[in-house]
Amino acid sequence: MNDEYDARLADLEARVHALEAARPAESPTADVGESLGQIGYQGTVDLGGEIQWTIRYDAGATLDLSPTAVSNVLAALGHPTRLEIVRTLLRGPSGAAELQTAVGLSSPGQLYHHLRALGGARIVEQESRNHYRIAAAKVVPLLVITLAAADVGEHPL
Incomplete structure (x- = not known):
């Protein structure tokens, strides 16, 4: 495998792992204890090695993005x-x-x-x-x- 792609793959895997490990932020638009749900994406991509990912965010928090x-x-x-x-x-x-x-x-x-x-x-x-x-x-x-x-x-x- 090409060193450049190995580095890109390692960077992507590290970032996906960090995102998956992070807990979704509480939505300021929802009442305490009330969730508007989750939004996310998942899939598999081959960038010189197969990567599977699932990323989820609090739906209310997405409405408050810049x-x-x-x-x-x-x-x-x-x-x-x-x-x-x-x-x-x-x-x-x-x-x-x-x-x-x-x-x-x-x-x-x-x-x-x-x-x-x-x-x-x-x-x-x-x-x-x-x-x-x-x-x-x-x-x-x-x-x-x-x-x-x-x-x-x-x-x-």
Whole structure:
């Protein structure tokens, strides 16, 4: 197995373990002892080794998440080219030239414009000069966001 993928896999496993070990936060919108329920996601992904995960949060607490943080991520993903960049990077890190070709952009300036938006939303990281990646801990949530958006838009798999 490739050292880069081993590191990504280990990072993802550690973060998932930490999330699973954490108790869901109490919702400030619920009365003491009253729960609005749980929201979560689960699945299996193979990133050079099979990972199974289950992540759950208090449903009421999700209603109190920062609207700015959530809307920044959704806005960054809301552009078709940016979504295609993310899909490409979910398959593995890539250089700028490869990304530009993969998403069909005619100039590096267009690519960097989109990468700035994705970086500002903390979706894409610059791993080295002109080389980009998705942090291992963000792979699963980004896959879930994509699927959830398809469900909301009534375009399931």
